[in-house]
Structures are given as structure tokens and as C-alpha cells.
Amino acid sequence: MTVTRESGFADIPALFRRMTGDEKHEWAAASTLDVLWVLYDRVLDVSPDRVDDPDRDRFLLSKGHGPMAYYAVLAAKGYLEPSTLDTWTAWDSPLGQHPDRVLVKGVEISSGSLGHGLPIAVGTALGLRLQGRAARTFVLVGDAELDEGSNHEAIALAGRLGLDRLVTVVVDNESGTHGWPGGVAKRFEVEGWQASTVDGRDHDALHEAFTQQHEGPLAVVAKIRKGDW
């Protein structure tokens, strides 16, 4: 299927409504939306016509639940025909409540179960480095997802391996039950990551954080205040 028209951020609410109906605030409430938009619009070296290019950047959505923002951005960027959104989660739709890389063009990992994306991203970044490729690997996790022990294995490992083309985006809406004293960024910093914390709704701040000069792996904590729309 050829998708010819590329949309802008202003089209996102309409794309969202194709999945959620008339709910006015749903799109604005999606905690990952601005991060996803800035990545796909301004940061990632990817496009729908080179989803198999070994030198493309990789974006791994580890936080696979609530994928409407992801699907909306993929539709806006030409990976999905917008009409596909109309039947999402139906039997024969490729779009589920968790994305499936086998079913959706441009989706790098099938996700939903927490604690998988970050360790997979470490392997992907490592593999790209071993093959001498300059491609970067971005992975998006939630702050509560950091509870999973597998993520702590991956954070320590990536720091020790010095994976400087790995970027973890933590969308932090303070969902974790027991929290992270001192802030999420600190957990990464002690393991040798460079980390910064920015307003998760501020596109310029996100862009600057994603593209900052850094040594070793980079963590960007995108703070989202619940009810902030």
C-alpha cells in the first residue's frame, strides 16, 4: 500500500479520533505522544521506504501498551494508511493493543510485556556496533517499567559496554508504586550513562536532549505531569 501524504502534528488529534472516537482529551493525554513526534519528525534517520535498510536508526517502543500515539505518529509519517486506524484491535487488523513487528511496517519490536525493550535495544546497539554501522538505537520505556529487574541488568550492561549510540527515553509520569528516590536520571548516571531530564511536552527541549553531545549511552527522562493537558 502506498501512502502519499505526510501529515503534521496538527493532524494527530484527527488520527487519534479514528481509534478513540470523540474523546476530546485522549490524544493530549497520551504521555508518549510528544516524545514520539519529536523522534519521528526531527531525530530519527528513518522513513517508510527503507524499513529494511541496515543503516536506518532503530526505534524500539518497549512501553507497548496504550499504543495509539505510536500508531497515530506512524500514520502521520506514512508507515500506515490512516484508514487502518479505523478498525484497530479488530480480528483482522494489524493494529493491536500491543504492537506486533510482524504485522506493522516500521515497527521494530513486538512489545507489551514490560522489561524486554531495553535489553533488546542493548543487543541491537551492540550488533550494529559490531557490524560497524553508525545507526543509533532509541528505546522508549516508562518509569514504572523500570521496576523490572531485566531493565537494571540492561542499564548496567550498556553503561559498562559504553554503547554510545544507544538512547533510552524514559517517559516519567511517576507511575511507579515505590518511586525512584533522587529521580530516574540518577539510576542511569551511576551506571555510566549521561542523563538529562526535560519537560516531556516541550518539543524543542526534547529535541535538544535527544541530540546533545554525549559519551557512553544517553538517557533522556521526559517528565509528564498527569492531567497536564
Added chain:
Amino acid sequence: MSMRQVFVDTVEDVMRHDPRVAVVIAEISRDVFTPQERLINVGIREQALVSVGSGLALSGMRPVVHTYAPFLVERPFEQIKLDFGHQDVGGVLVSIGGSYDDPVWGRTHQAPGDVALFDTLPGWTVRVPGHPDEVGPIVRDALARDDRIYIRLSLRENESPHPVVEGFTELRRGRQGVVVAVGPMLDKVLEATRDVDVTVLYATTVRPFDAAGLQAAVDRADQADVLLVEPYLEGTSAHLAAEALADVPHRLRSLGVRRDAELRAYGTAEDHDSAHDLDVLGIAAAVRRMFGHPAAAA
């Protein structure tokens, strides 16, 4: 030379000319491998071990993921299910330790349920060599492919190797029924069936299960009586043998590591063999019960 040493030597040999191959380990066997860029020791991080292997595959490489069986298969099982199967990428998982290679460590180092766990996931090939000389061809084949393969190495081994093939190998032909011996169980099965007129099939590839090979052997015998002898959990392949013989009235019996008790005992692997009736005496007793014995028939 041990199966593990042959595995390591073979992988290192292939790595010299195949830049796709990378090895991920979690401390276990770190002193057996020669350090190099494509050998990644993740430390004692078994979940990351498997997921890193998946990420390597997603980046276009052929990962070999290796550690002791319980830490490779049981602890990170969801990683195996989702990060290889659900991502639909390939990899070669290689375990050592078998069901109870070194029982002084107790339950923590025993994984008799590993193959049964793989049976809950579609698309995995499972290979169980019975001799170190069979390990080289199995590993070379696995590295040259793109799919998902589990190779189960053990310290338990047969006296001599057999040519590595995909299906079952007929080592003896008889009239009274069929005994399937998996990997390292072969020598004990041959000894236990020495005076009994049965067909003995040898298997190093257990998934996919050679249904056609079993059917053909059963067709040639006078009775559709089948005894499965496996080095892991009792009856692991019983559902596949039953399926293979679904259209034939048959009897099926399974020997393997018992399911009904956790043996809180140390000792030697041979002690555990006899506790599970997996020594020659135990297997021979099961063979007599199933196929009759010249002495019993007299």
C-alpha cells in the same frame, strides 16, 4: 574432549570466517572461550543474556546464547518466548549441565524440564547430541541457518558417535516393538535391550519429532509397542509419539527423569540415574515389562 569444548572450538572456527556469528555468555564457560570482540560476557544477567541475543539477531547477526541449562531456559523463559519467538528472529541457544550432570549442586543446577518448556513454544528445533563428535556437525548446521535452535549438551555421553541426521537412525531391527533412545541414553538402551527382539531408534534431533521414522519402524514390527527413553523429563515426547501413532492401536511407555518428586539428594549422576530408573537395570526392567523377556516367557 567434552561436548562443551567441541562446541566452543566449533563456534570459534566458524567465527573466523562468518562475521555474522556473535556469542553471548553469562560468566559460565568464560574461561573456555578465547576473548574476542564478538564474545560478549554480560555478567550474571540471564534475562539480559537472552534479550541481548535477540537484539543481535534483530541487527542482522547470528547469536549464540550459552549458559547452564536452568539459567538459559528456566530463569529467562519469557525472554525466550517473546524476544526470539514473538519477534520472529532466530538464534542458537546452547545449554550445558543437562538434567543432572553434576548433582552435588542440587536442584538449582538441574533442568530436566528444559525440552518440555520448549514444547510450549512453536518453531524451535531441539538437538540432543549423544557424543562429542556429534556436536561439531550439529553446531555448524545451526550456525549456518537462520531459525531458532536449542542444543542440549551434557557430560553424559555414549561410547561412540553416530552420523548426525535430521530424523531417527535405526541401529537395530526387531519384531516385538520399538525403543527410541535420545542422545546420551543410547548406550544404556542398547545394553538393556541386548537380548530382546526390538528395533532401536537413535535420536539427536527431537524437535521436529521424526513421526514418519517412528511410524515406519512401528509398521515393520509385529506389535505397535513403543518405549521412549529420554534424558529429560519423563514423557516429554509422549504427546508427539502418540500423535504419530494416532491411527494405530498402540502401547506407549516413557522413561525419563521422574516428575513426581524433587530428589533432595546429591551424589553422582549415576546415583540419580538409578533413582530415576534410568540406569541399565531400570531400563531393562521396563523393557521386560513391555516386550516380555525370554526368561519371563519361559
